Amino acid sequence: MATETAGKNVTDILRTAGLRPTRQRVSLAELLYSKGDRHISAELLHEEAVAASVPVSLATVYNTLHQFTEAGLLREVAIDGNKTYFDTNVSEHHHFFIEGENRVIDIPGDGVGIGRLPEAPAGMEVVRVDVVVRIRERQ
Known part of the structure; x- marks a missing residue:
């Protein structure tokens, strides 16, 4: 069941x-x-x-x-094109990637502002923008 x-x-x-x-x-x-x-x-x-x-x-x-x-x-x-994670939260949001821990955590939906996007090539449309902010503990 x-x-x-x-x-x-x-x-x-x-x-x-x-x-x-x-x-x-x-x-x-x-x-x-x-x-x-x-x-x-x-x-x-x-x-x-x-x-x-x-x-x-x-x-x-x-x-x-x-x-x-x-x-x-x-x-x-x-x-980095070589490591993929799958997120069970499909809402619009972005991510922090914690270097050294190889861990991904959510950035709240309004935590990132995108000011300007390039125009998509002819016949194409922007579907989604994914921002990954890499972080690590201070040295």
Whole structure:
């Protein structure tokens, strides 16, 4: 039986997003959303799945996270092009990346102001602006 997520059953959430609620998708969704809003890498979610006895490969975790992102259930946060986190909070907001800890935390929605954006090339439109502010402890 699927757990409740923000008052909704994860099976219903998947169906509403246009995704078939397979056993693996439901199990991964339960792991993702059972701890509230958070930023997670595919590797960490895979570790949590293994610890919870969910039989799933790392490749399936990656595929599922990308499917959830395409369906609007997650937001992808790319750091340096080689590290990707998935955010369960899909609202408009930006992020701090804590160097040395490899941790991502939210900046409140009004915490960043964008004064001017370039015009998109012909036939294109700006969909979203993602700001990642890198921080570290003072030396």
